[in-house]
Amino acid sequence: MCFRVTSATWGFSTNVTESNRRRMLEEQALSWKFGRVSWRKATSLSWARIADPASRRQLQILAQEGRNALADDRFAEMKDTYARARVCPVSAPGVSGPAGVPGQSCDWRLEPELSRVLARSRDSSELLRAWSSWHDAVGPALRPKFVRYVQLANEAARLNGFRDAGEHMRAPYDDPELEPEVTALWAQVSPLYRQLHAYVRRQLHRHYGDIVREDGPLPAHLLGNMWAQSWKNIADLVVPFPDKQGADVTPEMLRQGYTPLRMFQTAEEFFTSLGLKPMSMEFWRHSMLERPVDREAVCRASAWDFCNRKDYRIKQCTEVTMEDLLTIHHEMAHIQYYLHYADQPFIFRRGANPAFHEAIGDAVGLSVSTPRHLQRIGLLNNITDDYETNINYLLTVALDKVVYLPFAYVVDQWRWRVFSEGVENMNGRWWELRMRHQGVIPPVPRTERDFDPGAKYHVAADTPYLRYFVSLVLQFQIHEALCRAAGHPGPLHTCDIYRSREAGRLLAEVLSLGASRPWRDVLRVATQGATDRLDARPLLEFFQPLALWLRVQNRERGVVGWTTTSHDTALFARWARPLAAAAAAPAATTLPLLAIV
Ligand SMILES: CC(=O)N[C@@H](CC(=O)O)C(=O)NC[C@H](CC1(C(=O)N[C@@H](Cc2ccc(O)cc2)C(=O)O)CCCC1)C(=O)O
Numbered sequence: 001m002c003f004r005v006t007s008a009t010w011g012f013s014t015n016v017t018e019s020n021r022r023r024m025l026e027e028q029a030l031s032w033k034f035g036r037v038s039w040r041k042a043t044s045l046s047w048a049r050i051a052d053p054a055s056r057r058q059l060q061i062l063a064q065e066g067r068n069a070l071a072d073d074r075f076a077e078m079k080d081t082y083a084r085a086r087v088c089p090v091s092a093p094g095v096s097g098p099a100g101v102p103g104q105s106c107d108w109r110l111e112p113e114l115s116r117v118l119a120r121s122r123d124s125s126e127l128l129r130a131w132s133s134w135h136d137a138v139g140p141a142l143r144p145k146f147v148r149y150v151q152l153a154n155e156a157a158r159l160n161g162f163r164d165a166g167e168h169m170r171a172p173y174d175d176p177e178l179e180p181e182v183t184a185l186w187a188q189v190s191p192l193y194r195q196l197h198a199y200v201r202r203q204l205h206r207h208y209g210d211i212v213r214e215d216g217p218l219p220a221h222l223l224g225n226m227w228a229q230s231w232k233n234i235a236d237l238v239v240p241f242p243d244k245q246g247a248d249v250t251p252e253m254l255r256q257g258y259t260p261l262r263m264f265q266t267a268e269e270f271f272t273s274l275g276l277k278p279m280s281m282e283f284w285r286h287s288m289l290e291r292p293v294d295r296e297a298v299c300r301a302s303a304w305d306f307c308n309r310k311d312y313r314i315k316q317c318t319e320v321t322m323e324d325l326l327t328i329h330h331e332m333a334h335i336q337y338y339l340h341y342a343d344q345p346f347i348f349r350r351g352a353n354p355a356f357h358e359a360i361g362d363a364v365g366l367s368v369s370t371p372r373h374l375q376r377i378g379l380l381n382n383i384t385d386d387y388e389t390n391i392n393y394l395l396t397v398a399l400d401k402v403v404y405l406p407f408a409y410v411v412d413q414w415r416w417r418v419f420s421e422g423v424e425n426m427n428g429r430w431w432e433l434r435m436r437h438q439g440v441i442p443p444v445p446r447t448e449r450d451f452d453p454g455a456k457y458h459v460a461a462d463t464p465y466l467r468y469f470v471s472l473v474l475q476f477q478i479h480e481a482l483c484r485a486a487g488h489p490g491p492l493h494t495c496d497i498y499r500s501r502e503a504g505r506l507l508a509e510v511l512s513l514g515a516s517r518p519w520r521d522v523l524r525v526a527t528q529g530a531t532d533r534l535d536a537r538p539l540l541e542f543f544q545p546l547a548l549w550l551r552v553q554n555r556e557r558g559v560v561g562w563t564t565t566s567h568d569t570a571l572f573a574r575w576a577r578p579l580a581a582a583a584a585a586p587a588a589t590t591l592p593l594l595a596i597v
């Protein structure tokens, strides 16, 4: 079953045609009916009586998974709206892609055209056009479908014995304390985030002037990414020692004539250098490494397990950039996980929890992105390991990782509350959470006719997001454990596990467990007995030198944190519920929040 529906979904994703879409929907409906029967049978047994722990575990996983009571095509409809969204060009031809032909039709997509403008443009009005045209093209069209989906997803969850769809989404973590634990982890890291936010705000104010208030939240369109989830694309505006060696080797990759294929081979060699498995013949024959020229494909990067223990693939519209080299390592880590748990019973062929599946690729990325690793694979020469180079490097990584945390935290905090409290003021609540935790506000006024969360793929595609938040904490715990196994002597941020068989052995042991043990047992194995708790200490240790540097930079230079004025909340709230003003030190005065009608 799994093979057929995966093949049909692959067929559509790599060749978007009506007949392939129909075939995919048919196979999904078929597999859903088939799955329902086996799920109902499995959960009808009173499995408490079954002594054998492995089969108890199997039933527990089945019960967590449940079956979406509605045909998946409801979700496909939202995905479809998202994938079909097109906008009119927002920049003069040639600025961000192929020179547009005069009177060009409105066929710009999120990838690559709009993402390129958000990443490269330094013109705030052009950025505003790109940000607004995407949010306006997708949000209102998606909103009515999303409202219906919330109702159906809650019904399906209740049929499976969950209170609502949010509880269903949290089930794979099997932890009643998950929500407070996640909130506590964010509280542990948010002081570092506020320091980084204050530093970046100062640089943005320097560049863009008063559209960036020196003590306020940041307008969402200036941060290099459509959702402000990563600020790595504005590193050139903020990196403190620009004359020092940068860690972006894209120019060198182009100079050396790197191709997408060679990028994949480089990633494969990273894993085999640890003693992990090479990619199979089928992988090289059937993967889609580049955007096809003769047909339309869904270009989001993804890794695929065809459930037959031999067919694994990656689909990626690879461009020759360092960012895509890291993404390839991320996707190939998913393949390593599939390969290593292939001998487990079918139900255990998944990550110990969804965050494990994400954390492996990013933990590996923490080694691959070090100047030292880039030198070892010949992409960086004569690196200098001085203080400024380390601060530049740590800041670049923080613009991706530390920045990402509040965004990843907000996505499911918002979605869980929609499932549990309803669909009123979805947009206002989205921006209230983004302002409180991310210190980001919309660049133009928003109303409830907008649906800005829908501008993010994972909301439109009903893909749970907590995995990426938990992965952000977990990947530093795993990185620290692998570095210890590799016998790395120095500070955590200079560690590269490349060619370490000891690190590879530990990683293979973790991956091979799949979901056969509760994830806290797997975490204890991964940390060689150190802990079974999620812990932000390794993350904070990794960024320690940067945290000190930021505190010195921010001292006496103004507010850390952001004040919210009635102007800010007027941008999105029909009324401004008194927000717990972000604790700004020194305590800045927050204007009384006026009711804005
Ligand atoms: C058949 C199938 O779907 N398979 C699953 C894998 C599996 O579950 O077996 C899969 O391939 N999912 C695709 C997804 C793609 C990406 C993504 O969506 N990233 C998030 C969050 C993020 C952001 C920064 C970062 O460094 C890491 C993650 C975003 O872009 O917001 C896009 C580029 C990177 C990861 C992925 O690989 O996780």
Ligand SMILES: [Zn+2]
Binding pocket: 330, 331, 334, 357, 358, 361
């Ligand atoms: Zn992933």
